[in-house]
Amino acid sequence: MNKFRQTSPARTFKKVYKSYRSYKKYLAEDFNNRCGYTDCPDFWFGGKNNFHIDHFKPFSKNPELATEYSNLVYCCSYVNILKSDDEGDYLDPCNIDFNDHFDRARNGTILPKNSSAQAKYMHSKLNLGLSRYSLIWKLDEINDKLIKLQKEIANPKNAKIKNDLRIVHSELAEEFINYLQYLKVNQ
Missing domain, CATH: 1.20.5 (Single alpha-helices involved in coiled-coils or other helix-helix interfaces)
Structure with a gap:
């Protein structure tokens, strides 16, 4: 088994914007230009322009968090679309060490650890086992x-x-x- 990720993301940006889209550059930096949920570099998806900003707690159900930086996750479009407005039991990539919940098989496949119900939920809901x-x-x-x-x-x-x-x-x-x-x- 391999570690899920080498460097965990950390939200460090402090400035406040009226539009969550204004945070994208800073989210990319804080998330090491990688998807918060899959750890895939944005490079392989065509760069920052093709990555999304996920609202960890959906802003459609939590409008007060729409521009709260601590609620934003830099992620690939595939995961963001699948997560959508789901308020399931997700792990925040900046507050939890994903290495405690996920592994990588020798071929790089993302595997949830049996001890983590949240990882199993995310793996299923977000299709984290896809070959991509x-x-x-x-x-x-x-x-x-x-x-x-x-x-x-x-x-x-x-x-x-x-x-x-x-x-x-x-x-x-x-x-x-x-x-x-x-x-x-x-x-």
């Missing part, structure tokens, strides 16, 4: 490895193994391209 989230997790892992290898290839201390590092880098790059092609075909 495991694919994005894998792509992110490969991307991180490619960057690390690139740095090691450039490191003069690794001159003797430079060719070996280039081969591994090439193999990872090939796998990366295969995943990207898979995504394009299955859109």
Whole structure:
């Protein structure tokens, strides 16, 4: 099993706006440019413009919270649409460590922990087990490895193994391209 996320989001922005949409830039920063519920980077969804702002407690039922920063969650459109106005038993990504409630399988699939009824509810309601989230997790892992290898290839201390590092880098790059092609075909 893998950790669900490496860095938990934290709401730090203090300024008050009249429109919740004005917070998007700050939410993106506070949520590490990742979906609060899936931990997928906004990059793989086309960036900030394609991410949504979820009202943790739906503003249709809690209008007083419509522009309350502490009630806003930066998230992918898929999750936001599925969550909609549901007032179910959700975990706030900034107030609860999701690593205590969710795991990642070796392939990146999001799994609720058996001990967390809230995680099981969210997993079902938000379709957190969809392959898109495991694919994005894998792509992110490969991307991180490619960057690390690139740095090691450039490191003069690794001159003797430079060719070996280039081969591994090439193999990872090939796998990366295969995943990207898979995504394009299955859109």
